[in-house]
Amino acid sequence: MIQEKGTISINTENIFPIIKKFLYSDHEIFLRELVSNAVDASQKLKRLASLGHYAKETGDLKVKVSVDAAAKTLTISDNGIGMTADEIKKYINQVAFSGATEFMEKFKEAKDANEIIGRFGLGFYSAFMVAEKVEIQTLSYQDGAAPAKWTCDGSTEFEISEGSRTERGTDVILYINSESEEFLEESRISSILDKYAKFLPVSVQFGTKEESVEDGVDEEGKTKYKTVTVDNIINNTNPIWTKAPGDLKDEDYLDFYRELYPFSEEPLFWIHLNVDYPFNLTGVLYFPKLKNDFEVQKNKIKLFSRQVFITDEVKDIVPEFLLLLHGVIDSPDIPLNVSRSFLQADSNVKKINSYISRKVADKLSELFKKDRKGYEEKWSDIGLFVKYGAISDEKFYDKAKDFLLLTNTNNEHYTIEEYNAKVKDFQTDKDGNLVYLYTADAEHHHSFVQAATKKNYDVLLMNSPIDTHFIQHLEMKLNKTRMKRVDADVLDKLIEKADTEKHQLTEDEQTKLKAVFEKAINNPAMKVEIESLPAEAMPVTITMEEWMRRMKEMSKMGGGGMMGFYGSMPDNYKVAVNANHKIISKLLAADEAQQTAIAKQAFDLALLAQGMLKGADLTAFVERNVEVI
Numbered sequence: 001m002i003q004e005k006g007t008i009s010i011n012t013e014n015i016f017p018i019i020k021k022f023l024y025s026d027h028e029i030f031l032r033e034l035v036s037n038a039v040d041a042s043q044k045l046k047r048l049a050s051l052g053h054y055a056k057e058t059g060d061l062k063v064k065v066s067v068d069a070a071a072k073t074l075t076i077s078d079n080g081i082g083m084t085a086d087e088i089k090k091y092i093n094q095v096a097f098s099g100a101t102e103f104m105e106k107f108k109e110a111k112d113a114n115e116i117i118g119r120f121g122l123g124f125y126s127a128f129m130v131a132e133k134v135e136i137q138t139l140s141y142q143d144g145a146a147p148a149k150w151t152c153d154g155s156t157e158f159e160i161s162e163g164s165r166t167e168r169g170t171d172v173i174l175y176i177n178s179e180s181e182e183f184l185e186e187s188r189i190s191s192i193l194d195k196y197a198k199f200l201p202v203s204v205q206f207g208t209k210e211e212s213v214e215d216g217v218d219e220e221g222k223t224k225y226k227t228v229t230v231d232n233i234i235n236n237t238n239p240i241w242t243k244a245p246g247d248l249k250d251e252d253y254l255d256f257y258r259e260l261y262p263f264s265e266e267p268l269f270w271i272h273l274n275v276d277y278p279f280n281l282t283g284v285l286y287f288p289k290l291k292n293d294f295e296v297q298k299n300k301i302k303l304f305s306r307q308v309f310i311t312d313e314v315k316d317i318v319p320e321f322l323l324l325l326h327g328v329i330d331s332p333d334i335p336l337n338v339s340r341s342f343l344q345a346d347s348n349v350k351k352i353n354s355y356i357s358r359k360v361a362d363k364l365s366e367l368f369k370k371d372r373k374g375y376e377e378k379w380s381d382i383g384l385f386v387k388y389g390a391i392s393d394e395k396f397y398d399k400a401k402d403f404l405l406l407t408n409t410n411n412e413h414y415t416i417e418e419y420n421a422k423v424k425d426f427q428t429d430k431d432g433n434l435v436y437l438y439t440a441d442a443e444h445h446h447s448f449v450q451a452a453t454k455k456n457y458d459v460l461l462m463n464s465p466i467d468t469h470f471i472q473h474l475e476m477k478l479n480k481t482r483m484k485r486v487d488a489d490v491l492d493k494l495i496e497k498a499d500t501e502k503h504q505l506t507e508d509e510q511t512k513l514k515a516v517f518e519k520a521i522n523n524p525a526m527k528v529e530i531e532s533l534p535a536e537a538m539p540v541t542i543t544m545e546e547w548m549r550r551m552k553e554m555s556k557m558g559g560g561g562m563m564g565f566y567g568s569m570p571d572n573y574k575v576a577v578n579a580n581h582k583i584i585s586k587l588l589a590a591d592e593a594q595q596t597a598i599a600k601q602a603f604d605l606a607l608l609a610q611g612m613l614k615g616a617d618l619t620a621f622v623e624r625n626v627e628v629i
């Protein structure tokens, strides 16, 4: 018997075609909405009971999802508070629109289902994305409540009549429409539940599963097993981020990590986030082993709102450089259902962002202070991340400068302050600038590194993918400090001292020497210069100017504008001829053919020492030298 017919109170002609049309991109979230409603209803009952407003047994609170393929229905049931017919009218019929007119205006720019659902409180109505008809069978927890039934076929017409439920709670039955039959497949439902409901705070059952349990002992005294059918509970109602850190052991964190990322290597360490003012946020963030491939690691943080999975695109909530972390963040204060641009401007989001950044810095600082050795061992993994953070987040840099390590070619680690103290005596130039020498490849720059070491200079290893940027950043941050790659110039020019000795060559000899080398090298990209270097240094050294090389590297990494311009310039090198080397006097005294031969040989040796002699030049060099023996 139909008790009441009515019209859902929105002023638009028919809202459902609009919902269907605009929400089609992620239909599956209807299940998240309905299961969350069922969980809410269960929790409300629990709360009422704990406050003494519900005297009866709450029983085992559980949400059940079931599919009936023959009837083409999907049912979400709970034994929560239920609804009276009046409540249905109030909560379901009066769709929580701020106004249908506003909706009509806004939906035009809405980009995804979340946006519409969140902004207009359409949670329940998302069912109509997949159902041609929805039925509610419900019985309120209140004494003397009558069961109620509500049906609606997706038009704005609904019916309320007497229901058939005999137990407290609600069934929401979806008559799946013909385009959405995928939602009648168990595997599909299973994977949606796994995605959104895995950590809901109330048990969610989907079908049954077989389990093997102990069944006494056989004649020989061996344990017997039997197979029993049990409810298939798809969620862990008590994930670790909801627990107090004091109650958890390392193993719990590692187990949870394995649960989230089954095939990943163990994380390095983790941070338990827990804050309730000025915003609410819990979570556990793990530091993965990064190595050098940080691109593939993004999108590993999962965002929850009261244990309901929302998204793993946390770009706007987590600082950029922290996107490399793994783990979960749960906050009811993040406006999850609104648009990107809104998120970016939201003040809670900004606070959360800087809170996380601060927490991470504190954790790193604590690790560094507590266990320097352990920290150094992990540096190859966390270094990339800390440097990335230091570059992209000013506040993080301010903290990180105390636990940011510089590693030298002997694999020793120093903080910036320690390093300054270490190198300042030898590596301060005549203008009072401290010069940090570095290499990206100690093997390749072996001759340069060795020459530097001989002079009591230290060389840093800068070989991670972001070091080009990091070097630039350090230089900007550190007062009177220059970063120079060991092959950026001859050593005496890299760190110019007041007392550099002068060579004895006359103007004339220098011009002649230069001409000889230019002719022998015969390459306009190689700019010959006569330098006064220690007699024991190489006769010829080939260098590329620091600044030019850096611009080129940046352009390779995709810098636009001027970077692109530098990138397109040909490689220009400086060929430093050591005027103090003993072969120079020999060369000046020789005849023209010999001069060219000596110059060519000295130049090729320099190329060889620096790993730059290749192809036909290398072959010619080897052949020439074979002839000599």
Ligand SMILES: Nc1ncnc2c1ncn2[C@@H]1O[C@H](COP(=O)(O)OP(=O)(O)OP(=O)(O)O)[C@@H](O)[C@H]1O
Residues within 6 Å of the ligand: 033, 037, 038, 041, 078, 080, 081, 082, 083, 091, 092, 117, 118, 120, 121, 122, 123, 124, 125, 170
């Ligand atoms: N299974 C249920 N048991 C009891 N009440 C329910 C149930 N499902 C929905 N309701 C009632 O209907 C209301 C409207 O649900 P709906 O999902 O549309 O919006 P909401 O849950 O309030 O907000 P949201 O848009 O965040 O989902 C709920 O607030 C609740 O009062």
